[in-house]
Amino acid sequence: MERLGSGSAPGIEAGRLTPAEYETNFADLHPRLDRHEALVAADRCYFCYDAPCMTACPTTIDIPMFIRQISTGNPLGSAKTIFDQNILGGMCARVCPTETLCEEACVRNTAEDRPVEIGRLQRYATDIAMEAGRQFYTRPAPTGKTVAVVGAGPAGLAAAHRLAMHGHSVVILDAREKAGGLNEYGIATYKAVDEFASREVEYVTAIGGIEIRNGQALGRDFSLSDLTAQYDAVFLAMGLAGVNGLGIEGEDLAGVDDAVDFIAALRQAKDKATVPIGRRIVVLGGGMTAIDAAIQAKLLGAEEVTICYRRGKEHMNASGYEQDLATANGVIIRHWLAPKRILGKDGSVAGIEVEYTAMRDGKLVPTDETGVIAADQIMKAIGQSFLASGLGALAMERGRIAVDAESRTSVERVWAGGDCVGVGEDLTVSAVAQGRDAAESINRVLAAGIQPATAVA
Amino acid sequence: MADIRNNFVGIKSPNPFWLASAPPTDKAYNVERAFKAGWGGVVWKTLGEEGPPVVNVNGPRYGAIWGADRRLLGLNNIELITDRDLYTNLREMKQVKKNWPDRAIIASIMVPCTEEAWKAILPLVEETEVDGIELNFGCPHGMSERGMGAAVGQVPEYIEMVVRWCKQYTRMPVITKLTPNVTDIRKPARAAKAGGTDAVSLINTINSIVSVDLDNFAPNPTVGGKGSHGGYCGPAVKPIALNMVAEIARDPETYGLPISGIGGITTWRDAAEFLALGAGNVQVCTAAMTYGFKIVQEMITGLSDWMDAKGHQSLDDIIGRAVPNVTDWQYLNLNYIAKAHIDQDACIKCGRCHIACEDTSHQAITQFVDGVRHFEVMEEECVGCNLCVNVCPVENCITMEALPAGELDKRTGKVVDPVYANWTTHPNNPMARQAAE
Numbered sequence: 001m002e003r004l005g006s007g008s009a010p011g012i013e014a015g016r017l018t019p020a021e022y023e024t025n026f027a028d029l030h031p032r033l034d035r036h037e038a039l040v041a042a043d044r045c046y047f048c049y050d051a052p053c054m055t056a057c058p059t060t061i062d063i064p065m066f067i068r069q070i071s072t073g074n075p076l077g078s079a080k081t082i083f084d085q086n087i088l089g090g091m092c093a094r095v096c097p098t099e100t101l102c103e104e105a106c107v108r109n110t111a112e113d114r115p116v117e118i119g120r121l122q123r124y125a126t127d128i129a130m131e132a133g134r135q136f137y138t139r140p141a142p143t144g145k146t147v148a149v150v151g152a153g154p155a156g157l158a159a160a161h162r163l164a165m166h167g168h169s170v171v172i173l174d175a176r177e178k179a180g181g182l183n184e185y186g187i188a189t190y191k192a193v194d195e196f197a198s199r200e201v202e203y204v205t206a207i208g209g210i211e212i213r214n215g216q217a218l219g220r221d222f223s224l225s226d227l228t229a230q231y232d233a234v235f236l237a238m239g240l241a242g243v244n245g246l247g248i249e250g251e252d253l254a255g256v257d258d259a260v261d262f263i264a265a266l267r268q269a270k271d272k273a274t275v276p277i278g279r280r281i282v283v284l285g286g287g288m289t290a291i292d293a294a295i296q297a298k299l300l301g302a303e304e305v306t307i308c309y310r311r312g313k314e315h316m317n318a319s320g321y322e323q324d325l326a327t328a329n330g331v332i333i334r335h336w337l338a339p340k341r342i343l344g345k346d347g348s349v350a351g352i353e354v355e356y357t358a359m360r361d362g363k364l365v366p367t368d369e370t371g372v373i374a375a376d377q378i379m380k381a382i383g384q385s386f387l388a389s390g391l392g393a394l395a396m397e398r399g400r401i402a403v404d405a406e407s408r409t410s411v412e413r414v415w416a417g418g419d420c421v422g423v424g425e426d427l428t429v430s431a432v433a434q435g436r437d438a439a440e441s442i443n444r445v446l447a448a449g450i451q452p453a454t455a456v457a
Numbered sequence: 458m459a460d461i462r463n464n465f466v467g468i469k470s471p472n473p474f475w476l477a478s479a480p481p482t483d484k485a486y487n488v489e490r491a492f493k494a495g496w497g498g499v500v501w502k503t504l505g506e507e508g509p510p511v512v513n514v515n516g517p518r519y520g521a522i523w524g525a526d527r528r529l530l531g532l533n534n535i536e537l538i539t540d541r542d543l544y545t546n547l548r549e550m551k552q553v554k555k556n557w558p559d560r561a562i563i564a565s566i567m568v569p570c571t572e573e574a575w576k577a578i579l580p581l582v583e584e585t586e587v588d589g590i591e592l593n594f595g596c597p598h599g600m601s602e603r604g605m606g607a608a609v610g611q612v613p614e615y616i617e618m619v620v621r622w623c624k625q626y627t628r629m630p631v632i633t634k635l636t637p638n639v640t641d642i643r644k645p646a647r648a649a650k651a652g653g654t655d656a657v658s659l660i661n662t663i664n665s666i667v668s669v670d671l672d673n674f675a676p677n678p679t680v681g682g683k684g685s686h687g688g689y690c691g692p693a694v695k696p697i698a699l700n701m702v703a704e705i706a707r708d709p710e711t712y713g714l715p716i717s718g719i720g721g722i723t724t725w726r727d728a729a730e731f732l733a734l735g736a737g738n739v740q741v742c743t744a745a746m747t748y749g750f751k752i753v754q755e756m757i758t759g760l761s762d763w764m765d766a767k768g769h770q771s772l773d774d775i776i777g778r779a780v781p782n783v784t785d786w787q788y789l790n791l792n793y794i795a796k797a798h799i800d801q802d803a804c805i806k807c808g809r810c811h812i813a814c815e816d817t818s819h820q821a822i823t824q825f826v827d828g829v830r831h832f833e834v835m836e837e838e839c840v841g842c843n844l845c846v847n848v849c850p851v852e853n854c855i856t857m858e859a860l861p862a863g864e865l866d867k868r869t870g871k872v873v874d875p876v877y878a879n880w881t882t883h884p885n886n887p888m889a890r891q892a893a894e
Contacts, residue, residue: 036527043525046850049808050824110805111851 008303011348011376012255014276016301022272025299029190030094030120038124041117042071048107053118056105058425058433059086063102067121079129080136082122086436087161088154090130090200091183092429093123094191097288099321101429130203139208140167145446148173148231150218153181154428155237155418157204158435159442164209166443171231172210175217181239182419183428185264188292189272190299219389228413232449233442236401236409236416237435242387246284246380250342255349259283259293259381266296278377280304282352284339285381287317293379294331305331306373310338310357311364340370342378351375386420398422407438415442459764460771461757463497465738466630466655466715468588470497470561473760473772474728474753477719477740478503478565478591478634481750483539485549489556494750495757498561500658500740503538503593504546506568506578511537511600517678520667520687531693532743533667535678535685537599538567543581551585563632567593567605570615572622579627589630592619592654594645595661597638597688607661610636613648620652632717635659635701637694642701643708650714657705658717658740660698662688691743695721699734703783706735723752725759732772733779787880794866794873795841795857797821797834803854806830810845810855818844837867 009016017025033041045067053063062081069078082089098104098119106115129136145168149156152174160170178184180197187197205212216222218238227234243258245251255278269275277300283290286309298305307326309316312335316323323333336357343351356369386400395402395410400422407415417434419426463473475498476482476491483502491499505511513536522531539546554562564582568574582590594610601607609615616633623631633649635642637660646657664686666676676684698720705711718736722728723744731739744752769775799810799822811832814822821838822845823831834845846855860866862875882889 040526046807046809048806049812050830051808052806052830107805107807 008279010279012276012278015273016277017273019273021301026189026193026272028193029188030123032127033117033120033124038070038075038121041121042067044108045071045116046107052105052107053102053116056101057085058101058427058430059089059092059436060433061085061089061102061122063118066125067116067118070121070125075125075128076132076134078125079134082126083129083136086429086432087158087204088183088200088428088432089122090126090203091154091187091192091197092432093119093126094196095183095187096429097319097322097427100319130199135203135206137161137165137207139164142169142209143167143446145169145232145449146171147233147235147442147446148227149235149237150174150227151181151236151238151418151420152176152179152201152212152214153237153239153418153431154183155239155431155435155438156181156235157201158432159235159237159415159417159439160210160435161204161207162436162439163442164207166439166447168209168232168443168446170210172212173216173218173222174212174214175220175238175241177214179212179214185267186260186289187267188263188296189267190296218391223390224392224394224411224414228411232413232446234414235435235438235442236391236414236420237418237431238388239419240384240386242385243380244383244385246339246342246382248339248341250344250349253342253344253349254347255376256342256378256380259285259289259379260384262293262379263289263296266300272300275300277302278349278375280373280375281306281377281379282373282375283307283379283381285309285383286311286315287381287383288322289384290379290381291318291322291326291331293381295326295329297377297379298329298331302377306375307331307333308337308339308352308354308373309333309335312336312359338366343372349376349378352378384419388420406441407434408441413445459761459769461761461764463738463772465561465717466589466632468498468561468563468630469559470738471559472497472753472757473732473738474756475499475561475563475717475738475740476745477742478563478593479742479746480536481742481745484541484546485553488549488553488562491745491750491753492553492557492560495753496560496750497738498563498588500563500565500591501546501550501587503565503567503596504543504578504582505538506574507543507581510540510542513537513540514680516680520677521691522667522693529743529747530691531665531667531689532691532746533665533678533687533689534662535598535680535687538565538593538596543578547581547585550587554585554587561589562587563589563591565591565593565634567596567600570604570609570619575619575622576626579623579629583627583629587629589632589655590623590627591632591634591658592623593634593661594619595634595636595659597636597662597664598686607636607638610634610645610661611639613644616645616648617652620649620654624653630655632656632658634661634719636661637697637701637720638664642704643711646705646708646711646714650711654714656715656717656737657711658719659705660694660701660720662690663694663697665689690721691747692721692723692727695723695727699730702731702736703734703780706777706780707783723747725756725763728756729760729763729775730779732776734783735777735780737772737776789879790877791880791883792874792876792878794860796836796839796860797841797843797845797855798858799832799834799845799855800853801831801833803851804832805851805854806832807850808832809848809850813844813848818842839868 047064051064066078066081102118103115108115149172152172179201183197281297283294294305337354338357340355341353351374356367401416403421407417415438417438418431461472463470478500482499518536520533524530596606633654668677715737718731719740722741728739811822811824821835823833849855860873
């Protein structure tokens with residue numbers, strides 16, 4: 001086929017594919033089940049008692065119930081069952097690693113190695129409700145209390161919605177141009193097509209009483225003490241702003257990029273043909289970010305994409321399903337390789353020298369054996385770190401905000417949740433659970449404050 | 458190879474699978490296709506009296522219920538007897554019988570309940586040289602409003618009278634088809650026997666409203682905003698049919714009366730069960746209407762292979778074999794004690810046995826053992842009811858194990874008695890106490 005773009009040109013180029021190829025490559029990874037498919041899939045659910053899938057879900061969605069509601073022709077009721085526990089159930093249906101959560105726990109695995117398609121059923125129900133514009137929750141009379149939420153990502157949105165359900169006013173302050181956090185900027189394009197993240201923000205905030213202020217960064221535009229002075233409570237959910245560096249030679253060469261920036265730029269690009277991509281790419285890391293970056297690099301027309309991970313397959317944070325998805329898309333995954341030096345030519349990346357590693361006595365050690373992989377682009381996906389200022393004396397723990405079991409920080413009337421605290425698994429669904437539960441904790445405190453004083457008997 | 462050739466009241470067919478009188482047997486085209494597919498016989502769709510034929514509704518005639526994956530479990534219909542001209546049917550029947558001499562063709566008949574009407578039609582049918590007649594006393598809708606079908610089948614005296622006319626005016630074997638829409642199926646069977654019938658066939662369809670259209674609040678199938686009760690058939694009715702067949706097979710007054718079994722037969726196994734309960738052959742309709750005529754090939758090979766595996770030579774080896782084991786509740790052995798046993802290797806830990814037992818039965822299955830999700834039967838609570846077996850999604854994961862004589866029943870604290878003892882002699886039975894006194 002004749003290519004309109006720059007095909008297999010060396011260097012970092014945009015427009016490597018035909019328009020049709022871009023469209024195919026970035027289409028919905030798992031299109032929504034149609035009604036019949038959903039009924040067939042729902043029929044496989046056994047309606048387990050004290051269901052293992054429900055226990056495995058960080059937000060404890062009543063999965064057997066929502067599937068039964070689908071099978072009885074009540075997708076709206078099903079959606080409400082989902083949203084009762086997880087107002088971002090639509091995005092979670094798309095991005096949850098269900099293969100390590102609900103679907104891994106499904107008892108169907110024991111009998112036939114094939115779980116009920118819980119994620120896709122969840123998407124079926126939530127899509128129907130959201131496309132119908134069906135709102136299940138109404139905001140009660142305002143309590144007069146206002147809560148500041150820092151960060152409009154999954155934790156912040158979940159907290160804001162739950163606070164609004166209790167009648168509190170919420171102001172969300174977000175540093176980016178668009179709300180949604182990682183749902184908007186950090187998810188592979190083919191997992192959330194058709195502006196789903198922003199549509200979901202609209203759906204969640206439609207309950208009312210939630211104001212989102214964009215372009216407001218903590219430490220730059222306001223400080224935590226400003227918030228505690230102005231609001232009745234504060235929920236910190238700004239995620240992780242820092243990206244871990246390699247600390248090796250050549251890291252500042254042109255063509256060494258952060259995978260999260262690449263993923264964000266691709267998501268935001270209206271025309272994927274404008275996104276430049278290398279011909280040969282090495283992605284460093286072993287998590288979901290590495291996988292998402294590698295697959296999408298391939299989908300943009302990169303000729304060769306190699307993930308280098310310094311430990312073994314079994315140590316990768318990316319699930320087996322995600323790894324398979326990568327290899328099915330032509331990504332090569334190499335294990336036990338650590339970056340040693342990035343090689344340049346005329347100021348740009350020319351390759352990477354890697355060193356084989358080994359596990360000795362439970363410790364990862366270099367082996368002295370090295371090799372070179374030719375590359376014109378290196379993507380770093382070796383983790384993100386907490387980076388924030390303006391927090392004053394807020395106590396930290398292992399580099400993130402310290403919280404107790406109710407998500408309370410060391411500062412009175414300040415709660416925190418999502419990736420910026422150290423307790424979660426850095427999953428959207430965990431962030432939602434933390435935001436929701438923090439909101440309940442905040443509400444308990446605020447509600448106690450607004451109750452009329454009890455007369456002494 | 459097992460011999461599955463069938464001889465039912467002298468009517469021979471290469472296998473015991475007949476198509477029941479219904480839409481699949483309405484005309485030569487369908488019946489020829491059925492015979493090509495392998496069906497042993499057909500009961501031609503019911504003929505009415507000479508004259509303008511009946512008319513059917515021009516809207517939907519069927520309603521259904523479905524199981525998982527929209528598998529059809531029950532079908533209901535409001536279709537009437539043949540709406541084709543009597544002589545067209547007779548001409549086609551004669552021709553098809555000529556084309557397929559080794560297959561059975563039975564004429565189903567429904568005419569008004571007068572001696573003249575029956576006397577008039579019988580010679581016309583006899584002239585076609587088909588193998589026998591079936592009296593349609595079952596059809597529960599439409600025709601019954603005109604004093605035919607189930608309206609006759611629900612009055613034993615009418616059954617006896619019409620059967621007697623038929624035996625008087627034709628030499629052909631007479632099969633009397635019974636309606637299940639009665640309280641005691643033995644009464645119409647006894648009446649048919651008293652009238653001299655050669656056999657009974659059952660069940661016809663059951664009065665039913667299959668579902669209600671909740672948008673316009675009318676029963677399905679809805680014809681112009683209204684619905685009528687229809688006749689229910691398909692896999693869902695099989696248990697009802699099996700019981701009625703067994704009731705007639707074990708009734709001393711009708712014992713030995715040939716029975717053609719009908720009702721939800723879908724597989725060879727269903728057919729074998731009817732045969733075991735005393736049916737001399739079986740008739741099928743809904744399964745063919747759902748899957749087409751080819752299903753008979755599964756039935757033929759399935760039945761034959763099973764008979765081979767079990768060493769049964771011919772149908773006579775299996776027909777009626779289960780009848781002696783059908784008894785009244787009062788004769789069941791109360792000293793037989795069974796307990797559920799869960800195969801932990803097969804268990805998938807869905808918890809359905811636990812919640813069924815916990816919520817609705819005897820609280821005899823654990824949910825946790827030592828803090829771990831684990832489903833195990835507590836024998837001291839288990840009454841052996843079998844509910845857990847039936848709700849378990851894994852076949853043979855839960856089994857009922859009989860306690861051997863001499864073993865302690867942990868629930869009652871008593872040792873299992875080897876002696877058969879039933880309710881008639883049980884001390885709690887007031888009648889038994891009276892007898893002892």
